Amino acid sequence: MSSLSKSPWILHYDASSCNGCDIEVLACLTPMYDVERFGIINTGNPKHADIFVVTGSVNEQNIDVIKNLYNQMPDPKVVVAVGICAATGGIFRECYNVMGGIDQVLPVDVYVPGCAARPESIIDGIVKATTILEEKYKKMKESKSLVKKGRV
């Protein structure tokens, strides 16, 4: 299991963010912050990803895309909402086309605050997410072994 929590792959999707948080997520990958030292790799393929990093809020058009991406990810998976937009809708909350934070559609595990969220806090959020990922994996395994033993 440690292989999972020690090198989680992330999938980043820009829901309806202003780009501010997106470029900070990208900045995390580059030499200054370099999350690859934690084994974290940004992948473009949902089927390879363990952690779903979403920036921006949900709107009519992207709600299906978000659900779709999440459903394609293998279990166990963790959702990290980056930025205030992803948490509540933030400054755009009152806009007619904004339905609110990511938790309107997905179960969010970690919220990263900030507008724009700073790379340090994004990294912190992702590292927290790895712990949750590990817990989820353990639970999954337990329930599976219970099924095997015929206790459920």
Added chain:
Amino acid sequence: MSRRTIIPFGPQHPVLPEPIHLDLVMEDEKVVEAIPSIGFVHRGLEKLVEKKDFIEYIYVAERICGICSFMHGMGYSQAIEQIMNIEVPERAVFLRTIWAEFSRLHSHLLWLGLLADAFGFENLFMNCWRVREKILDIIEETTGGRVIFGSCKVGGVRKDIDPVTLKRIDKLLAELEKEIKDISNVFMNEYTVKRRLVGVGVLSKEDAHVLGAVGPMMRASGIAQDMRNLGYGAYSKLEFEPITRTNGDSYDRCAVRIDELFQSISLIRQAVDKIPEGPVDVKVTGNPDGEYFARLEQPRGEVVYYIKGNGTKFLDRVRVRTPTFANVPALLKLLQGCDFADVPILILTIDPCISCTER
């Protein structure tokens, strides 16, 4: 005739940091037509003027796009200041220009990095972003924010840069110039990079004009149009020439942006030299009544701000025409007949900013 297939591209795609969806109609390896569908980042920002008053709205304007954030704030406040006849202090105007050029630097470097990533040159991508961090450090030190500065306001700026820091900026620029030279050398002369860029996606001068391209896209096709020549901000007191190229291919678009990096450095140097002493803001009283049309040169091209006030706290209308919107017709033209493998590069060479296009 070979059979046609449709390949969906996006909205979530590894080369796209932002969601845009294209249906690519293909004949073998060639793209015959590209049909865009948008709306994934639409929020409805323009309507928000009904809920936030004109002083507050600048926070929203800055978040139209996180990359040219400062220039959106600048355009918005310029328009309001014109309507209300506010005389902005000289020092504030110079500071705005300095920050605007810093955002151009960081935006162009970001773009160069993404372009390198699109043709698979990971190392170059990392290097561009490494240099970019140095610019962000200066920005953070002077404004407090890394990407959303929050330092522009109606009637001036919120922060001053002290003389010691201004001197340091001068020194840092010399360092930056050297590093950017190294990077640009790779983009301009490296054999593999050239193979991917030279002659790919040629936009002729006529097409650029007819399709209404703006910014580096247009200048690479040989049209010398730069809104900074209108002399807003402190640009009328600084010396510069619009940078143009003639071939209009991806290589030239890259070259224009690289030259603009050096141009921005020179503009910041001049501004730091000439910046006058004095206050950085004036008090704003009353409400805007009237309309104004502000035009600015953003890293991606010309942005237009139309603002109409009705004498109350809340504006009647804010309308933004963003550069990417103007460049999309040109992009669709470029995509017709290109190779499938070149699609990511062509999309990137217009330097798309979807979040400001859809708002």
